[in-house]
Amino acid sequence: xxxxxxxxxxxxxxxxxxxxxxxxxxxxxxxxxxxxxxxxxxxxxxxxxxxxxxxxxxxxxxxxxxxxxxxxxxxxxxxxxxxxxxxxxxxxxxxxxxxxxxxxxxxxxxxxxxxxxxxxxxxxxxxxxxxxxxxxxxxxxxxxxxxxxxxxxxxxxxxxxxxxxxxxxxxxxxxxxxxxxxxxxxxxxxxxxxxxxxxxxxxxxxxxxxxxxxxxxxxxxxxxxxxxxxxxxxxxxxxxxxxxxxxxxxxxxxxxxxxxxxxxxxxxxxxxxxxxxxxxxxxxxxxxxxxxxxxxxxxxxxxxxxxxxxxxxxxxxxxxxxxxxxxxxxxxxxxxxxxxxxxxxxxx
Numbered sequence: 180x181x182x183x184x185x186x187x188x189x190x191x192x193x194x195x196x197x198x199x200x201x202x203x204x205x206x207x208x209x210x211x212x213x214x215x216x217x218x219x220x221x222x223x224x225x226x227x228x229x230x231x232x233x234x235x236x237x238x239x240x241x242x243x244x245x246x247x248x249x250x251x252x253x254x255x256x257x258x259x260x261x262x263x264x265x266x267x268x269x270x271x272x273x274x275x276x277x278x279x280x281x282x283x284x285x286x287x288x289x290x291x292x293x294x295x296x297x298x299x300x301x302x303x304x305x306x307x308x309x310x311x312x313x314x315x316x317x318x319x320x321x322x323x324x325x326x327x328x329x330x331x332x333x334x335x336x337x338x339x340x341x342x343x344x345x346x347x348x349x350x351x352x353x354x355x356x357x358x359x360x361x362x363x364x365x366x367x368x369x370x371x372x373x374x375x376x377x378x379x380x381x382x383x384x385x386x387x388x389x390x391x392x393x394x395x396x397x398x399x400x401x402x403x404x405x406x407x408x409x410x411x412x413x414x415x416x417x418x419x420x421x422x423x424x425x426x427x428x429x430x431x432x433x434x435x436x437x438x439x440x441x442x443x444x445x446x447x448x449x450x451x452x453x454x455x456x457x458x459x460x461x462x463x464x465x466x467x468x469x470x471x472x473x474x475x476x477x478x479x480x481x482x483x484x485x486x487x488x489x490x491x492x493x494x495x496x497x498x499x500x501x502x503x504x505x506x507x508x509x510x511x512x513x514x515x516x517x518x519x520x521x522x523x524x525x526x527x
Contacts, residue, residue, distance in 0.1 A: 184289065185334040187215075187224070191326050195225045197449050198319050202300060203227035205442050206309040206316070210234055210279065210301040213287070213323065214248055216294055221248055224296065233277040245272045247282040248297045255286045255294070257313075261305045278303045283313060285320045290328045298323060315429075318422045325414050332410060336403050343399070347392055354385040412461070418450060419465065420477055426450070427470045461526035467509050475502050480523045 203211035209231035215224040223238040263269035263280040284299030361378035433439045489496045
C-alpha cells in the first residue's frame with residue numbers, strides 16, 4: 180500500500196516551534212530553523228522567535244549551490260561553516276545578505292529515506308557554544324524525524340481504515356440488494372419456500388461474512404492501538420535515554436552558572452511537556468533512578484551482563500553490582516529470586 184506524505188498538522192508545528200525556540204535559547208543564536216524542501220524550492224517551515232532572526236515562516240529560496248542547506252541536502256550529512264567570509268566556498272552564499280556567516284545544519288528525512296528538509300542554526304559570527312552543543316541539535320533532529328515517522332504511520336492506518344470501510348459498505352450494499360431481490364420472488368408456494376430458504380441461507384452467509392469483517396476490523400484496531408503505544412514508548416525511551424542524560428551532564432558541567440542553568444531548566448520542563456502523554460510503567464519506574472542507574476538498567480534490559488556493562492562504561496564490576504542493587508531497591512525487588520531484566524521487561 181502506497182502511503183503519501185502527510186501534511187504536517189498544527190500540533191506538530193507547535194511542538195517543532197518549541198524545539199527551535201529551545202535550540203536558539205540554549206546555543207544563543209539569532210536563528211534556529213526547520214526548513215522544508217520541495218525542489219526546486221526550500222521553504223522556512225518553522226523559525227525561532229528569537230531576537231534578531233531575519234527569517235520568516237513561509238520565506239522561500241530556490242535550491243542552488245549558494246545555499247548552506249543545498250550542501251546538507253546534497254551530501255545528506257552535517258555541515259558546519261564557522262566563518263563564510265573567510266571560506267572561499269561560501270563567501271558568496273545568499274545567507275550573507277542577512278549577515279549569517281556561521282551555520283550548522285543537519286538533514287531531515289522521512290522514514291523511507293526521502294528528504295524532508297533541514298534543521299539548522301545561524302549566527303552573525305563564529306559561535307563556540309553552538310559547536311559544542313551539536314549533539315543536542317542532533318537529538319532534536321531525531322525528535323523531528325520521530326514525528327515524521329509517526330505521521331506516516333497515522334496516515335497508513337487511516338488509509339487502511341478507509342479501505343476497510345469501503346469493503347464493508349460494498350458488502351452491506353450487496354446484502355441489501357439481495358434482500359430486495361428475494362421480496363419480488365413469487366413463483367408459487369413451493370418455489371417461494373425454496374427461494375426463501377435459499378435466500379435465508381445466503382443472508383446468513385452474508386451476515387457471517389460481515390461478522391468476520393467486523394471481527395477483522397476489531398483485531399486491526401487493536402493492533403493499531405498496540406502499535407501506537409509501542410511507538411510512543413519507543414519515542415519516550417529515546418528522549419529519556421538519549422536526551423535527558425546529556426541534559427543532566429550539561430547541568431553538572433554548568434553547575435550554578437546563570438543564565439545557562441535557567442536554559443537547562445527550560446529544556447527539562449519542555450521535554451516533560453512533550454513526553455507527558457507517553458508515560459508507561461517502565462518509564463515511571465526509571466524516573467526514580469539516577470542517570471547512571473538508568474543507563475545500566477537499559478543496558479541490562481538489552482541483555483548485557485554485568486561484565487559487559489562494566490567494560491562498556493569503563494567501571495569495575497563491583498561498581499556495576501552496587502548500582503544494580505540500588506536499582507533493585509528503588510524498584511521494590513526484595514527477592515533475589517526475581518531477575519532484574521525479567522522485571523524490567525514485564526514493565527514494558
